Amino acid sequence: MAGSFITVECPDCENEQSLFEKAASEVSCAVCGHTIARPTGGxxxxxxxxxxxxEAR
Incomplete structure (x- = not known):
């Protein structure tokens, strides 16, 4: 399976943001700038x- 999109709540400002679960680059919160996802190779x-x-359809 290729992966799914997820919605993550920022631990600092509680903003919800959608991102790919296999992100290839750092993803920062659009509101406060806190890093909410770091790539790991998977x-x-x-x-x-x-x-x-x-879920993928």
Whole structure:
């Protein structure tokens, strides 16, 4: 399976942001700039609560 999009809540400002679970670059919060995902070569290291997963169809 290729991967899914997820919605993550920022631990600092509680903003929800959608991103790819296998992010190839750092993903920062659009509101406060906190890094919410770091690439690891596979699934990204998520720093926040995953609130939703969009399943592939």
């Amino acid at each position: 699934k990204a290291d998520i720093e926040g609560e995953v609130t939703a997963v969009v």
